[in-house]
Amino acid sequence: MPTEHHPADADQAVPELGLDMIEGQPVTGSLGRILPEATLARLTQYLRALNAMQARGDEQTSSGVLAAEAGVNPAILRKDLSLLGSYGTRGVGYVVMELTEHISKAMGLLRQWRVAIIGAGNLGRALSGYGGFRSRGFEIVALLDSAPEVVGTVVGDLQVQDIADMDEILASAEVNIAVLSVPGGAAQDLCNKLVERGVRSILSFAPVVLQVPTGVNLRKVDLATELQILAYHAQNLDT
Amino acid sequence: MPTEHHPADADQAVPELGLDMIEGQPVTGSLGRILPEATLARLTQYLRALNAMQARGDEQTSSGVLAAEAGVNPAILRKDLSLLGSYGTRGVGYVVMELTEHISKAMGLLRQWRVAIIGAGNLGRALSGYGGFRSRGFEIVALLDSAPEVVGTVVGDLQVQDIADMDEILASAEVNIAVLSVPGGAAQDLCNKLVERGVRSILSFAPVVLQVPTGVNLRKVDLATELQILAYHAQNLDT
DNA sequence: GGCTGTGAATCTTTTCACAGCC
DNA sequence: GGCTGTGAAAAGATTCACAGCC
Structure with missing residues (x-):
């Protein structure tokens, strides 16, 4: 190529x-x-x-x-x-x-998996409160954001921490899996940082295509994608 | 069965x-x-x-x-x-x-698609605020919930309406697509109601397998599923 | 009788490789 | 020279159908 x-x-x-x-x-x-x-x-x-x-x-x-x-x-x-x-x-x-x-x-x-959620916006908060996780072996051990007005607030039983401290947080919380729920513009950058810090499993909700090196395990859920596919079928079912 | x-x-x-x-x-x-x-x-x-x-x-x-x-x-x-x-x-x-x-x-x-979000919990609210929708032809025209303390509250530029009024709401808002963001226990029931009311395209976030009749278009996003698949790969990448 | 486990057949999706055109 | 469009080959996934066992 x-x-x-x-x-x-x-x-x-x-x-x-x-x-x-x-x-x-x-x-x-x-x-x-x-x-x-x-x-x-x-x-x-x-x-x-x-x-x-x-x-x-x-x-x-x-x-x-x-x-x-x-x-x-x-x-x-x-x-x-x-x-x-x-x-x-x-x-x-x-x-x-x-x-x-x-x-x-x-x-x-x-085994128990330790999950960090990056981005404490609406979606990040919704995810951190999602009961289906804990019951299935996923423990959310950190919730990070960069906005000063969000850092420090409490969501569920977690306090939002500063993305600037990601390094130490990832290490001390022994995070295995990261969930990216940040705006598209910030996603690739944070994704790179996560990978640098040794996170090899990432679930992204950001509406962009992320590039990750070989050996890193990336899954993507895109809400707009889902609706678009639904629209295609709707179009062909309707009329 | x-x-x-x-x-x-x-x-x-x-x-x-x-x-x-x-x-x-x-x-x-x-x-x-x-x-x-x-x-x-x-x-x-x-x-x-x-x-x-x-x-x-x-x-x-x-x-x-x-x-x-x-x-x-x-x-x-x-x-x-x-x-x-x-x-x-x-x-x-x-x-x-x-x-x-x-x-x-x-x-x-x-064309423009008219979307109703059923369930105004954390996830429903996150979805209704998700910017990626409007820009792609999806307009969220209704946000419904059944909890009395939630009905009537305002989320973004929408007021939460009562699921009990679903019938009229779906009709008057001319909803084409419904998004189900309700607890698993309520999902199949609401799904049936939606189908009865003529909604033929449904995106479900509920953590259950929904049964729909032929001709209805159902997509499912399951957050726990995503993490589970990630866990599988993580297990095989790690050690 | 009923249900699992699985080779073989079928169907679907992806990749290759190249002809056709700018 | 470069890149599209597409048949043909390869790879992959699903379904069939039945042998094997309880």
Whole structure:
């Protein structure tokens, strides 16, 4: 790729879409296995459905039931699960708790992850209050912002800290994962800083395409993107 | 536990993760064309990159430059664009404004979309203040909640209305798209109501799998899902 | 009988590579 | 020379269908 005028980092093209991810391509799974991206996405759905079952008191389930609840085809559910190992019983199905455990393990959810939220605007505050995180092994250990009028305020059980002190905060709080909820203009810069400080997993909500070096794991959620795709379908459903 | 197939999701290579989508499968594009889901996701990235170019004053670009900026492979970019028509010039490239226009048209972004946000919690408020929407053709015309202490309060330039009045609000505000930012427990119920009231495009942030009838267009963004997928990659990058 | 696990078949998406045009 | 547009090849994901086991 002949390069050009703009600082476009021309290494491997990573399918960016709405949410992309990883860099170097194949990532080994929990036991040397490789889990395709699409499978990962579905595994989280299965976990969710399994949680609901557990809450209802169901102890067993089957690929048919679980698939219906997660909104997927039973065959692919079985294929997904078979990538983790053989945890079902023919003629019977799966044990809810056991399966939950195996999926959680494969996805790295048995350990606690320490998350810093960068940007305490509306979205950052909403995220820091989002209950779904803590219950799933994600602990929000820091909330940072640069605006003097925001620094020091308290959100939930966290006090907003100054981005200028990011270095020490990231280190002392032992942050594994950073969530970027800052305006587009500030995102690449902060992203670079995070990477420099050793953060290798970043979830960005900023409406820009971020460039990260190989080995850094970036996912992106773009709210405008979601609405745009919805608009496309709406246009073709309506009229 | 209906055993039937809920079409729900399709998720191909689109790191869909948490987003599934459309129902009936093939959706015709702007001119009878069919745009694959993965292409749609990338088109929004191209739009974003094109916007940045326009802001910088670039008038022309090429698949190489645009692809680098959007983080994709140039070949697939050309293939994506070729699905919309032939808008480039061999040996030269694409005209930024023109291409922006064509993509916007294909995606249904030339018209204004009227969005209602259901749920004025932290997330709903964050969404209603999200600047990226208005600038891209999405106008937030209503913000609803059910909590008496929230109804009537003002968020940005909107007053929170009562979900009990959803019927009239949806009709009088001519809502095309609804965003669901309510707790999981309330989501399916409200989703059903929306569908009954004729809303056929829904973006859900609720952490549950929603079932919608065929013909309704549901996308889902799940913040916990995103972190979970990140955790998987982090686990395999770290140690 | 019922349900898992999986090879084989099918379908989709991406990449290659080059002809065609400026 | 450079870059688009696109068939053809490759890679990947999903579905089918059935053997194997409880």
